[in-house]
Amino acid sequence: MRHSFSLEHALASGKLNAPAAHGDHIARLDLCERICHPDGPKVVVARGPAGYGKTTLLAQCQARLQARPMRTAWLTLDRADNDLPRFLRCLMAALGALAEPAGAAARHDSEDMLALALVEAVASHDAPFALVLDEFEAITAPAVLDLVQDLIGRLPAHARLLIGSRHTPGLALGRLRAANQVLEIDAAQLCFSMDEASRFFARRQPALTPAEVELLHRKTEGWIAALCLASASLARTPSAAAFIERFSGSDQSVADYLAEDVLASQAPALRHFLLRTSILKQLSAPLCQALLPGLDCADLLRQLENGHVLLTRTAADEQHYRYHSLFSSYLQSQLRAQAPGDIADLHLAASRWYEGQGRPVPAIDHAIDGGDFGRALALLQTHAETLLAEGRMRLLSRWLGQLPAAVLATRPVLQAIQVWATCFTRGPSEASLLMADLRLADSRDPAVLDHVRALQPLLLSMMDRQEDAYAAGMPSVAALGDALSFTDTALANAMANISAVLGRYHEARSLLDTARRAQSRSASSFNLMYSEAVEGIIDLQEGRMRQAGARFRMAVRSTRKGAWGQANGNAWAGVLYAAWVYETGDLAQAARLLQVYVPLGRDVGLPDHLILGYLMQARVAFYEGDPEQTFYLLGELEYLGHQRRLPRIAASARVERARVLLMQGHPRAAHDELNRADDPDLWRRVEALRLPANDLLYPRLGRLRCQAYEGDPGAALRELDPDIARALAAQRVRRAYKLQLFRAVALARMGDDAGASAQLGPLLLAAQSEGLCRVLVDEGASLAGLLRRHAASEAGRAWLAGDAARDWWQRYTEQAGAGPLAPEPAPAVAAASADALTPKELRVLRLLAEGHSNSAIARQLYVSESTVRTHLRHLNVKLGADSRTQAVARARHAGLL
Template sequence: MPSSEPSQRPHSPPASPGTRPRSGVALETKFHAPAPVASLVVREGLADAICNGVGQLVLVRAPAGFGKTTAMVQARERLEREGVATVWLTLDRADNDASRFLSALDEAVARLGLLDPQDTGGRDAVQALAQAEAPFALFLDEFETVHEAAVLGLVREIAEHLPRRGRLIIGSRSLPPLGLARLRVRGQLTEIDAERLRFTLADAATYFNQRRAHVLSADQLFRLHQKAEGWIAALWLASMALDRSGDAADFVERFSGSDRAVADYLAEEVLARQPPPIRQFLLRTSLLRQLDASVCAALNPWTDCASLLEQLDADHLFLTPVAGEQRTWRYHSLFADYLRAQLERERPDEVARLHLAASGWYESQDRPVPAIDHAIEGGDFPHAMELLDANAEDFLEQGRMRLLSRWFTTLPPAQLRLHPGLQMIAVWAACFTRGPWEAMDLLERSGADASDDPHLRAHAAGLRPMLLAMQDRNEEALAIGRESLRRLPTGNHFADSTLLNAMAHITAVAGQPREAQQLLDAARREQGGSTFNRMYNESTEGLLDLQQGRLRQATARFRLAVDATHAVNYHHTHGNAWAGVFYTSVVYEANQIAQADHLLNVYLPLARDVGLPDHMILSHAMRSRIAFINGDVDAASLALTELEYLGNQRKLPRVVAAAKLERARLLLLQGHGAAAHDELMRADDPTLWDREQHQRLLAHDIEYMALARLRWDIVCGDAGTSLPLLDAQIKQATAAARHRRALVLGLLRALALQRTGDTPSAVTQMGSTLQFACQEGYMRLVLDEGPAIGMLVQRYQTLHDSGQARDPLMGDYLQRLLQAFGPLPSDAEAVGELPGGALEPLTRKEIRVLQLLVEGYSNSAMAEKLYVSDSTVRTHLRNINMKLGAHSRTQAVAIARRLGLVA
């Protein structure tokens, strides 16, 4: 287990009254800290907080399974490495006998070297601790078992009189009554709570990598981490269950608090320990998403719910505070799953009644979302439809598509057919959650086009062109949409505004930016307070900005769009998938790789589920490139294989061709020219690419067949013949104001000039191209062309820095680019061409990294050995893989040995 509480607690009999026996066999086990396990995740930040926090009393408090004990063990090991005397004492219920506790404390202080065990007439343990001059750390684990006032008084006295170099570290499931408020005010308390103990996504990835038991994709790991909410015990139990599961994707989908391993753990460690009133309260309130005293009282009318909630909060019983003015909490999701399953087993007749009581209370408080939820879960579908009739239009305006979709897929179809207006809202929700094909089918079956109700016809007129465009049928969408525009206004503001926004996007794709801008302006006037249409409007205007190279303005618009339909979130991960993928693309372009990867964990699955071609292409290509940047060639290839599979499955030839085009680019970067050429031939669908030439699709703005051929010719063919073709492409892109495309073509032109031996012209071309890139902050467009471009940037930096008219902004931009490129080979470093036609020679530093790799050094150990950062080591490894055509560290070593580069 990566981090857990001990499963066995010592239960020694209490000592006789009035005696203070020294340590024997029964007490000896209390001084043994749990041994570290092989799959331990080292958490330096937590250890640092415990060892060097502001307060000398450290309280590590969290529910079972959050890794309190492991964090304390790691801190203890660190203190001992630093020469600090430490002692560990695991408490149990028998320690509520003050005499027994003092015996154990005497022994602990003696082990610290602060008290002579044979000196019965000298100082006691509390005095010895207070007067200590040498540094020490006393660890008291499982403190929640102690409640006797005399014992608590002794510990409080120790805490209040700790010397300057002494530390008391307490691990507890509940808040101990030790006068903490006073210590907190005096700056003598460091608190480590469940929030700080939770595994981050990176911690979870490290744990699963160390176990090497089951490989999870980034998406599967993200969803498992979300379900576990960083609860370490749940991840541990999941990892063990995965060892027995043949299908990781299915397991992650089903994993919940009712999973046998999690349920057994919660039954034994949590619920069985509670007195009957608290157990009943936990079960009855498990149906609630959020808990406050009022709603809990509606389900428990004869209970003092306010006091009980405060008690549960103090006991840290899987209760998480919810931000807000009112005292509100929620249960940990896995704990809630378990409680609900237990309620179904023990009291099935109460479930529907509890749901309906909750629904009535929320309705009385004008909170329709939980009122509808509980009405549906309680089986009162007619009342749920009444509530939806009154509120669904507002939710549609707010863009709460996933919420609406969840409700409509749960309600019986017969109920929905009785409400034609709700049927149309169900089509909108399906469109943005389950894809345009299913939404089109629902629209056709609704008969709204021929309805006598003009409100329903307006919905159909707004939906149809948008659905066609989302199915990659832009020509049909343009024709039908123009007909619908002639019938505006219809009086249905949402449908009219969405039609205007959809047609703005469709005309932008058709290469008519002026008309698109006019439609966007009209949509803005029509949309009123619709946050959904604000998202749609800002996204489409951002696309126009990006097509014309205005990266900074596009970034601002995409950020607004992704936050438009929800409260602003620091990581911008709560938005609609439509805007989310676009925003991720500009975050990636800014070279914020970790943030882009995090956003993809959220938005790639949504884009895949909805099935929009450009969104699928962009998100999978970014996933592939990020994996390649991190040196994982296999994961990069896997992302493209998945994209190709999705394209074939959904009969989207443009998606299939895009996957092959991106794979060719990846192969070319690895030096596999012949394989890249084969992939280009497989992607060459003349009908498809001829159609693309007459459209402006974001996924192909800078990745299209003609450009891919030019890139291959420059690297593997005759670079000279590509120059006139490049000039024609640059002229065409500039005339159409497609400055982003012109930027990439300019980079390729510089590389072509370099390959023909005209280095001065290449550097000049690079300088003029980077002028525009610098103004808008482009990074990845330059970096993704590979180390050969990096060497030209390096040469241009030398020229720029030696000139009299040095531009400080350009100087800073060039420095950031070169830092991102990482180590680049110079003429002096080259060790000769490699056999097998590799594009670049290995540098001496890369040879040294290979040697350390052979010796079994980890990335961090190599970084320490070479006096460089971890990221520099990753860059070296990525370059080595690329130059050797390797897909893993093991393969790189094997190839290097075969080539005689290492012994």
């Protein structure tokens, strides 16, 4: 049975449509004008409790924008959208009518690539559009919030994002507030004004005097739900004045009183219907008929809609409804009080109906909500393995966490699946404790033991205990037969990865061959992804860069179209692929990939992928002239390391911070940061492993960089030579390459340009052959200046005579000039004194040295970019420089910085 996201289900539930307009709705003219003004805000957040008219306001804004005309998309969220793959698919479905590129990807690409198409569609859509996300309070998952945050960051200037939420969304909006690009409408602003309340009651009977409207407005404080409920009661009361006089308060007790009054006024059949259908999140005539076969449910729904009894039609072209949340809550409380014995039967009927519709997710929801744990277990027994393979970890975690432990203990296989779900939602440490508490390793059930054999080394590896993982997994590998199950194949792949980390490449490839043979008999997109990603890591370590990139690309695209996909698994491969794209110099594409895969992969918690993902995002921010964001990301990475008790993550953040400080021209601060990162026991162990994130990120390499660029070049050469020899002997080709770049800089600083040029020759040939770019660009101006001198030398000119070399050089020079670089060592010059520079020029110079772009400097100084360029021209003249990089270098040499 197929469990993939269904566009039909989304349309039926009204997720992709604003609620149908009602003739009694009051136009929110002032708020709509503020929101929809042509020069209005980029992001709007309408925030208030239930019943404050957020959805109606957003629907009116959508209609106004469409009349402009502007294309719009609507998505109503629910708690199931905390499952990130589902959220991505729902959002893609909503945007399908808006963005043709996203639609094309949906037809041709894998599930995970839909997410990339979504981000790209939002970022590159060239016409004005608006996206509405309603009921945002349902979203609590950090990964989903992170993705929405990234979408906000990618919104083009002509785009709008409108959010409706009961509380402040968990988004970082500080920068937008500072730039006056966000409009926040709170409950006080959402309330009806006196004028709106007067227009509201003018359409209703009995007619109220202005004084009565004013009194009712004051007592309700403009709360729209209370006014609507009061209006319904007024229609049945003999004295409007008496009702308004005794009406008091605006808390839940008022809602209860009014809801009771509304309920009491209905015919018995309608009251019966209202109470018993209150358990449903969405109402339709066939579903309600399954719960209440003796009633004409379609007719009752029409009566309720015509009577305006707090029932909202969720789609204009479909008869699907939902109750107002306060009303639904009240009805449920009345059902529990009046007919508690009916609740289980109602949930059972709903569960059976959904199961018959091929929708196991709501079927399981209702079974659990109805306390029918036997039915829930039976459904989970049928569908949990498939949902596990689809990566529905959050959904499984929520369900299995709701089941009593004693009930779940009767299904040990489901307990094992709970460990998987826990691992990918709350981390491997908690999953390991759970597996130990459940004593799954002592089970006699072969199916349970299959899961245990795959989980044990995987969890240890994710907790950075590679040696223990190897010892735990290899006996199980030795016991594998010819016919491998999904868990057996996953075990083989996991052990291949662990073997590669331990430097046992021959053994890793043998395990990969075992896994691939199993896949040829029983294809698994997850295991295909895993195999290709591990093989790509080995290629990367041994210097086959292009081949590694091809494998990572294959791994990312391995998910079969039409399935939910291995979102967590492909995040694992996706970060590696993003690292390759970054290395080729395509920062824009790398940033788009990272926006998708870093949030997807954060919950997975693999140390190397966390480090790589954050490191690349920080570097992209730095080269885009946003060092504040760079340091923020590195600080967040360090925090995650402490939070997850993984010291390698925290220490890696500090090593990278030291590199950035050196690029900014702060060698002493860089040295201090490296000292903070240094933990001899930690790095001694890391040095013995082949960890993708730390092959080029460890304190000793950072110190060698500092020594080569800013310290004693002779001492640097004495230390570099043995390190290069060790790296080559261990086939750590990437590391040897980086160290040889340092050696070339050190030679040049000693005045040995010929030696530096001889060192660079083969390195540039390798870069050209393997498509390397950022490994050189990220070394900043010290290396860039040396490369320019080499290109102008006789040997360099001979190399650049070839077309391939010229193409590579053009790509490198474009990248090297794209962002802030460290100061190039400059000869002694007669530099200007501080007195020769104006205060504003000094300020520009300091911001320039910190790595800010022209636009960032302009924002900080509250001037135009043309003014900044004028200051830069004056600085170049006064400092005798011909570039911003050289200006900073000479300013440092003169002691101005």
